[in-house]
Amino acid sequence: MARAWRGLRSILRQLIRRPLAFIGLLIVLGFILVAIFAPWIAPYEYDAILRGAARLPPSSEHLFGTDTLGRDVFSRVVYGSREILLIPSITTILSVTIGALIGLYIGYRGGWVDRVVSRVLDALLALPALLLALVMLATVGSSPVGIIIVIVLLYTPIVARVVRSSVLNLRTMGYVDAARLRGESLSYTLTQEILPGVLPALIVEAALRFSYAIFLTASLGFLGLGVQPPSPDWGRMVNEARDSFRLTPWAMWAPAAAIAVLIIGINLLSDGLRRIFRREGQMG
Amino acid sequence: MTNAVDVRGLTLEYRLQTGWVTALEDVSLSITAGQIHGLVGESGSGKTTLALAIMGYLPANARIAAGEILFGGHDLTKRTVDQLRELWGSEISLVPQDALAALNPSIRIGEQISEVARRQGKPRAEADALAVSMLTQVRIADAEDVARRYPHQLSGGMQQRVVIAMALVSRPRLLVLDEPTTSLDVTTQAAILDLVRDLIRANDTAALYVSHDLGLVSQLCDQVTVVYGGEVMASAPTRALFQRPLHPYTIGLIASRPRFTMDSETRLPTIDGVAPSLAERPRGCVFAGRCAAALDRCHAEKPPLETVEPGRTVKCHRWSEIAAGTLVLRQSHESAAVGGEPLPGHVLKANDLVKTFSQGGLLARRSAPVHALNEVSLNIRRRSTLGVVGESGSGKTTLARCIVALETADSGTLELLSIPLSLNLKQRDRSTLRSLQMIFQNPNDSLNPYHTVGHILTRTIQRLDPSAPRPDIQSRMLRLLEAVRLSPEYASRFPNELSGGERQRVGIARAFAADPALVIADEPTSALDVSVQSVVLNLLKDLRASKGVSYLFISHDLRAVAYLADWIIVMYLGQIIEVGNAAQVYLAPSHPYTEALLSALADVGDDVAQELIRLEGDPPSASHIPRGCPFHTRCPRRLGEICETVEPPWRDAGDDHFIRCHIPIDDLIRIQKDVPS
Numbered sequence: 021m022a023r024a025w026r027g028l029r030s031i032l033r034q035l036i037r038r039p040l041a042f043i044g045l046l047i048v049l050g051f052i053l054v055a056i057f058a059p060w061i062a063p064y065e066y067d068a069i070l071r072g073a074a075r076l077p078p079s080s081e082h083l084f085g086t087d088t089l090g091r092d093v094f095s096r097v098v099y100g101s102r103e104i105l106l107i108p109s110i111t112t113i114l115s116v117t118i119g120a121l122i123g124l125y126i127g128y129r130g131g132w133v134d135r136v137v138s139r140v141l142d143a144l145l146a147l148p149a150l151l152l153a154l155v156m157l158a159t160v161g162s163s164p165v166g167i168i169i170v171i172v173l174l175y176t177p178i179v180a181r182v183v184r185s186s187v188l189n190l191r192t193m194g195y196v197d198a199a200r201l202r203g204e205s206l207s208y209t210l211t212q213e214i215l216p217g218v219l220p221a222l223i224v225e226a227a228l229r230f231s232y233a234i235f236l237t238a239s240l241g242f243l244g245l246g247v248q249p250p251s252p253d254w255g256r257m258v259n260e261a262r263d264s265f266r267l268t269p270w271a272m273w274a275p276a277a278a279i280a281v282l283i284i285g286i287n288l289l290s291d292g293l294r295r296i297f298r299r300e301g302q303m304g
Numbered sequence: 305m306t307n308a309v310d311v312r313g314l315t316l317e318y319r320l321q322t323g324w325v326t327a328l329e330d331v332s333l334s335i336t337a338g339q340i341h342g343l344v345g346e347s348g349s350g351k352t353t354l355a356l357a358i359m360g361y362l363p364a365n366a367r368i369a370a371g372e373i374l375f376g377g378h379d380l381t382k383r384t385v386d387q388l389r390e391l392w393g394s395e396i397s398l399v400p401q402d403a404l405a406a407l408n409p410s411i412r413i414g415e416q417i418s419e420v421a422r423r424q425g426k427p428r429a430e431a432d433a434l435a436v437s438m439l440t441q442v443r444i445a446d447a448e449d450v451a452r453r454y455p456h457q458l459s460g461g462m463q464q465r466v467v468i469a470m471a472l473v474s475r476p477r478l479l480v481l482d483e484p485t486t487s488l489d490v491t492t493q494a495a496i497l498d499l500v501r502d503l504i505r506a507n508d509t510a511a512l513y514v515s516h517d518l519g520l521v522s523q524l525c526d527q528v529t530v531v532y533g534g535e536v537m538a539s540a541p542t543r544a545l546f547q548r549p550l551h552p553y554t555i556g557l558i559a560s561r562p563r564f565t566m567d568s569e570t571r572l573p574t575i576d577g578v579a580p581s582l583a584e585r586p587r588g589c590v591f592a593g594r595c596a597a598a599l600d601r602c603h604a605e606k607p608p609l610e611t612v613e614p615g616r617t618v619k620c621h622r623w624s625e626i627a628a629g630t631l632v633l634r635q636s637h638e639s640a641a642v643g644g645e646p647l648p649g650h651v652l653k654a655n656d657l658v659k660t661f662s663q664g665g666l667l668a669r670r671s672a673p674v675h676a677l678n679e680v681s682l683n684i685r686r687r688s689t690l691g692v693v694g695e696s697g698s699g700k701t702t703l704a705r706c707i708v709a710l711e712t713a714d715s716g717t718l719e720l721l722s723i724p725l726s727l728n729l730k731q732r733d734r735s736t737l738r739s740l741q742m743i744f745q746n747p748n749d750s751l752n753p754y755h756t757v758g759h760i761l762t763r764t765i766q767r768l769d770p771s772a773p774r775p776d777i778q779s780r781m782l783r784l785l786e787a788v789r790l791s792p793e794y795a796s797r798f799p800n801e802l803s804g805g806e807r808q809r810v811g812i813a814r815a816f817a818a819d820p821a822l823v824i825a826d827e828p829t830s831a832l833d834v835s836v837q838s839v840v841l842n843l844l845k846d847l848r849a850s851k852g853v854s855y856l857f858i859s860h861d862l863r864a865v866a867y868l869a870d871w872i873i874v875m876y877l878g879q880i881i882e883v884g885n886a887a888q889v890y891l892a893p894s895h896p897y898t899e900a901l902l903s904a905l906a907d908v909g910d911d912v913a914q915e916l917i918r919l920e921g922d923p924p925s926a927s928h929i930p931r932g933c934p935f936h937t938r939c940p941r942r943l944g945e946i947c948e949t950v951e952p953p954w955r956d957a958g959d960d961h962f963i964r965c966h967i968p969i970d971d972l973i974r975i976q977k978d979v980p981s
Contacts, residue, residue: 194750195760197710198814200729202767203737216754 034296041292047285055101062095067250075268085270087261093274100252100275104282107164107247108233111171116226118172119179124210124218126180127187138184141177149174150239157245164247171236175229182225186218220297227290231283238279254279307334307374308477308510309358314371316357318582325582327353327366328534332609332617335510335527337477340501342525342542343514344557346833348579350534355480355514359396360388375478393420397471399481403463407455413439413466414451420473438469442499459922461492465499472503479504479511485520489695490860491919494904497524498918516834518557519863519905522546527615530554533580533590536609540616550612550623552595555633560838562867571845572838572867578803589621594835596633597622646688646870650722651822651854652707655681657716659702672927676702677713678878684822687848689855691869691886693862693901697926699878700858701745704826707856708742721821738768741815745827747807751799757810758795761785761817768818784813787850788843805836809843816847824856829864841867862905866890874898877926877934884961893972895963896941933966941967941975 035041054061064070074090076082084093122141126134153170160166190196191214199213240246241255249256254275261272316328328350335341345351356362358373360380373380376395380388392398400406408416414435421431439447442465455463464484471479481500485493501524504511515521521528522542529539530553538551549555556575577594580586586593592602602621609619612627625631659677676699684690694700706713709729718725720739726732744750751760761781765772772780782792788809799807808828815823825844829837841864847853859865865872865886872889874882874897882895889898903917919938924930930937936947943966952966963969 193752194744194746194811195752197742197744198750198764200710201708201737201740201742202764203732203734204767213752216752 031293031296035289035292038292038295040288041295044285044288044290044292047281048289051101051105051282051285054098055105058098058102062092062098064092064095066096066099066252067091068095075264078270084274085268087268087271088264093257093271096252096257097254097274097278100254100257101278101282103247103251103253104234104237104279107167107171107237108230111168111175111233112226112230114168114172115175115229116179116222119176120183120215120218120222122176123180123183124187124214127184128191128206128210128214130191134184138181141180144173144177145181147174149236153236153240154243154245157240162240162245162248167237167240167246171233174236175233179222179225179229182221183218186221187214190214190217224290224294224297227286227293231286231290234279234283234286306336308337308376309512310334310374311354311358312372312374314354314357314373315369316353316362317367317369318363319365319367320583322583324367326369326534326585327582328357329585330371330609331531331534331536332371333358333529333536333539335478335512337510338505338508339527340504340511340513340525342521342528343512343531344516344518344521344528345531346516346579346835348582349531351514351516351531352482353534354531355482355512358478358512359392359398359480361392361398393476394424394474395476396478396480397474397476399464399467399471399479399484401483401486403460403467403484404455406467407463409455411454412451413453413455413458417451417466417470417473420470424474434473435469438473439466441472441503442466442469443495444469460488461496461922464488464496468496468500468503472507472509475507476509479509480514481511482514483516486515486517489923490862490904491695491900492922493520495918500524518834519561530557533585534582535590536617536619537591538618538620540612540618544616548627550618550626551591551620552597552622552626552633553591555626556596557834560835562838562841562863571842574838574842575835576839578805589619597626597631647686647852649686650683651686651720652682652684652856653717653719653722654683654707655717657681657703657706657718658714659699659706659711660714674925674927675878675929676926677706678929679716680875680878680880682873682880682883684854684856685870686821687852687854688870689848689857689868691865691872692856692858692875693860693865693872693889693898694875695860695901695923697877697923698875699926700875701826702878703875704742704824704856704858708740708824710742734768734770738818739821741817741820741823743808743811743815743823743825743828746831747804747811748831750811751807753799755798756795757785757790757797757799757802760810761795761813764814764817780817784817787816787847788813803836804832805839808832808836808840812840812843812847816851816853819851820853822854822856824858826858827860828857830859830861837864844868862890862901874901877923877929879934879964881935881964882962884957884963885959888957888959888961892976893957893963893969894976895935895965896939896967897935899976900940933964943967 035045068091070086070090070092073086074088076086078085082092082094084097086092122137126137152174156170157166196209196213199209237246238255241253242259244256244259246255247253257275258272261268265272311331311333314328314331315326317324318327331354343351343355360373360383368381414432417435417438418431421434422428426434436447436451439450444450444462444465450458450462458466485496488496497520513521513525525542527539528542528545530537530551532553537553538545545554546558549558556573559573560575562572575594580590580593586603588603588605589595589607592598595602599621607619607621609617610623611617612623622631626633656679657677658679660673660675662673680703682690692700692703702711705711707718709727709732712729713727716727718727720736725736758781761784762777765777765780781795785792785794790806790809802810828844829840832840844855845868848855855868857865857868869886871883871885873880874889874895876897882889882898890902894902900917900919917940919940921938924937932948932950933939933952936942939947946966952964954962954964955969957963957969963972965972
């Protein structure tokens with residue numbers, strides 16, 4: 021545990037020293053804070069229709085203006101950060117955990133288990149992500165749980181393959197042989213001997229999955245298969261504002277910019293992490 | 305004779321995050337045409353940096369702070385990269401360590417050599433013909449055919465020959481060879497060395513041969529320069545350097561090499577300590593921290609590089625005392641701890657172990673199975689060491705892994721202390737695991753980088769000896785560290801904070817965590833620096849005496865085996881071909897293969913003279929083992945058809961010495977007799 025803390029603190033210190041990665045970290049933390057404190061930050065309820073305030077341009081009262089129905093765009097973007105962070109967080113945690121377990125097991129076991137499971141993963145990877153998500157959500161109906169299941173199904177195989185390839189390198193290490201020679205159990209060998217070596221690649225992959233999950237959630241929202249009204253969803257906000265783009269361009273720009281900034285932030289962060297781990301790998 | 309290259313007072317610095325550090329300090333060196341100059345040093349000594357600097361080839365973060373490199377009357381340090389590029393590949397060539405990495409995998413061999421010649425302005429047809437003739441010169445049979453192949457279709461030895469051919473195509477005046485044989489087997493290595501020697505003599509080229517292997521350099525080179533911590537410690541004609549070393553470091557290096565004829569009661573002299581890091585160069589002599597003869601003056605004041613006689617320099621305050629014989633460094637071999645004799649009874653018996661690997665399956669094409677072990681039987685006496693000798697592909701590592709059951713043997717039986725032993729690791733109980741432990745080859749990957757040394761050892765004690773009371777475990781762990789001569793602070797360190805030798809000692813401590821009966825050591829010294837190898841070998845010998853353990857000691861290094869082993873088996877292509885005690889195996893009569901192995905290794909430092917025997921070709925692949933005697937394809941003493949068709953019998957050479965050969969023992973003695981012992 022002490023080792024884990026030391027590692028985390030050293031990673032944070034190095035992130036602070038890299039300006040771009042640090043900006044990424046600030047952006048991501050900023051969005052998380054906004055999501056947590058949304059009711060205090062947003063001046064209005066996200067579904068409050070303000071009388072006589074439709075189609076107002078940005079002003080000090082309405083930072084991002086109002087939409088055609090007279091709802092405060094800023095408040096909706098602020099509340100929308102909850103959905104856009106919550107669903108990708110859950111899918112990332114689930115797909116990384118399940119993918120890591122599968123990758124660890126098949127990579128270590130090898131043999132026919134590995135060959136069969138790998139082919140199944142390949143088959144899942146061959147399906148076009150967005151298309152599969154559309155078809156599945158269209159058939160079972162859209163719900164947060166449905167979206168989460170679809171994204172987890174799409175991303176687990178990718179994580180599993182990344183983990184498996186790291187494990188293939190690590191399982192021939194002398195220390196893994198040494199663990200076998202003292203009769204360690206499978207779960208000990210996987211979690212205590214092999215997992216620490218996989219962790220750097222896994223953390224970078226998790227950050228990457230997170231940003232792709234945001235993309236996918238927003239895309240589904242834009243296509244009308246995301247979170248259903250009236251709760252605000254950045255993707256659907258962009259779509260709804262599309263029709264009145266000439267009248268209220270700010271209603272489309274604001275959520276689109278929010279998506280872009282968040283994803284840039286995550287990518288800067290994950291790029292910084294990757295560089296830090298690569299350097300540690302060289303030193304170790 | 306004029307010097308082809310003259311390095312004078314070269315100081316080279318690297319820029320690191322912390323600032324400039326000195327990698328080479330005031331280095332001088334000269335090579336005459338037709339001379340092979342050996343450059344010997346341990347890892348981190350700066351030998352490769354120096355070799356590349358002599359070519360004018362510097363990494364982006366290096367600069368030359370002082371000195372000059374004269375080549376053909378010009379100072380290379382003053383040339384631009386474009387001017388240097390004119391020289392590289394024409395006047396100066398490099399033979400790199402990793403031949404496969406140096407060859408373009410997607411271009412045919414002949415084309416790659418011809419390209420170099422065309423760069424010299426030769427027309428296409430002439431260059432192509434020259435490529436084939438160069439391949440013939442490096443003794444490749446079927447040069448025309450090989451020229452049409454791709455690098456991956458050649459064996460390691462062949463690839464190295466191709467790279468040498470490529471380096472010599474332009475008839476360079478200087479050839480730099482950077483450990484070109486390190487990754488090759490000893491018999492292949494010997495053939496490449498012969499080739500390099502002949503070609504350099506024939507072409508009157510000056511050559512710089514970089515190596516960590518003192519023995520190898522002594523076989524090949526006319527002059528040897530020893531570098532340590534980025535400085536020249538000594539330079540001398542080879543014979544003089546070996547017979548009358550003047551520098552304490554050279555003396556230590558030479559003395560710490562095990563000899564073939566060494567009795568089992570001796571210990572190797574060692575060089576204690578570790579090399580200083582570049583960032584913390586000592587003010588005085590760089591070697592003073594590890595020198596047995598260091599005085600206060602040595603720590604305070606850097607000795608000058610003095611000329612002893614023409615062609616011989618030394619950098620030591622006390623060389624004249626050493627030369628005069630008034631200062632004698634501990635050169636004699638001390639006695640090992642007593643009580644090291646083998647006991648009656650066997651710790652391990654293996655009978656007819658067979659292991660075959662097959663690849664592919666499920667849609668993939670099944671390739672021919674690899675016969676790694678072919679009915680191997682052996683016995684290990686209690687408190688003794690059985691040495692296993694063989695080149696890569698001989699099955700020695702598979703043998704070790706089958707005994708500890710990291711691989712499950714296909715068939716055969718194992719007995720540990722007269723109790724039958726399962727071939728499958730999962731079916732072995734804790735007391736079996738406890739009695740059979742292993743020391744791994746590569747200390748860099750045998751310790752988990754995320755666990756502390758203390759955790760690695762306590763975990764092993766807990767697993768193998770669960771009845772141990774908790775409070776005792778910590779003290780047992782500290783006793784283990786003490787047994788491998790590491791101080792208690794090491795318990796809280798992570799493996800990347802240790803040197804290679806220290807890591808290997810932790811690996812040894814782990815193998816001894818729960819009083820094993822048999823420890824299997826798979827090449828435990830091959831990844832270590834020369835000065836550290838002897839420390840590890842001594843430690844293994846001491847532990848055998850104090851813990852009463854037996855070893856199965858696997859190595860391609862016949863010297864290390866000679867030092868530690870009571871009995872030796874020689875393996876070739878998954879079969880045992882000779883069994884005997886150390887003296888029997890290393891002296892006539894020997895199996896012709898053993899004879900060739902010994903001949904490939906004998907050098908100036910040895911007291912045993914050997915007939916020069918070189919094997920032709922490469923070992924056959926273990927997926928197509930030749931019929932009859934597996935060695936007949938390369939055997940210089942082949943009798944005839946019988947060797948190709950009939951499996952050779954075991955012949956008794958007396959006193960439990962057995963040789964598997966068609967040649968009768970008396971004949972073997974006669975043909976090998978011109979070897980004075």
